[in-house]
Amino acid sequence: MIYGRILFPSSKLCTFESSKRLLEQPNFELQNIYRSLEVIAKESDFIQSQLYKNSLAVSKRNDRILYYDCTNYFFEIEQEDGLKQYGPSKENRPNPIVEMGLFMDGDGIPLAFNIHSGNTNEQVTLKPLEKQIIEDFKLSKFVVCTDAGLSSNANRKFNNINGRSFITTQSIKKLKQFLKEWALEPTGWRHNDSKETFDLNLFDENESLCEQYKNMTFYKERWIKENDLEQN
Known part of the structure; x- marks a missing residue:
């Protein structure tokens, strides 16, 4: 079941049908596929850690950057049952849901996942799975990248110690007024190839300047310290 889903990702029924084409025919029926799921679920953490360790023998994993x-x-x-609970659906459907949190490495290859009840706040799902990666995968120093919805202050602080760092998006609307004004001010922008700063208004007035820098990414940078957390 595990190898089949890795080699030929498909439904459980299709995995069963694919097994009939193997040189050595396995001796099981479709019902055994479904009955095995409970056993696999109980060993999920062990399977994930072993899969990661075995993958290192095949290729170097880009595990210094993790996306969550x-x-x-x-x-x-219609009725809630176990992990299937009513919660904010990504598809805005009025049905019970389950939630999955997924870590991927810097190359976009899945690293670890966990399943939560549908009414779980997604912000609290990051730390338990990350602790599991640190313990089971023996990883310690990495950069965690998330969207703004997962970048609570607690999650930022957790990834600001022991050699870990974080990168996250920040809503300009939710910034304090002086930071909002700084972010939207057309002056003070720079790019990686130059130490000088730019006034974006100049690009509206100079077509040759636009052509010269059309492939450049401009940015602003500053340090702030709020809620006992220093961020760049």
Whole structure:
């Protein structure tokens, strides 16, 4: 079941049908596929850690940059049951859902995941799974990248110690007024190839300047310290 889903990602029924084409025919029926899911679920953490360790023998994993995000899956039922709970659906459907948090490495290859009830706040799902990666995968120094919805102050502080760092998006609307004005001010912009700063108004007046820098990414940078956390 595990190898089949890795080699030929598909439904459980399709995985069963694919097994009939193997040189050595396995001796099981479709019902055994479904009955195995409970056993696999109990060993999920062990399977993920071993899969990571074995993958290192095949290629070097880009595990110094980790991406984390959450999604959810709905069920065509009306009553909540177990992990299937009513919560904010990504598809805005009025059905019970379960939530999955997924870590990927810097190359976009899945690293670890966890399943939560549909009514779980996604912000609290990052730290437990990250602690599991630190312990089971023996990783310690990495940069965690998330969207703004997962970058609570607690998550930022957790990834600001022991050699870990974080990169996250920041809503300009939610900045304090003086930071909002600084972010939107057309002066003080720079790019990686120059130490000088630019006034973006100049680009409206000079077509040759636009052509010269059309492929450049401009940015602003400053340090702030709020809520006992220093950020760049």
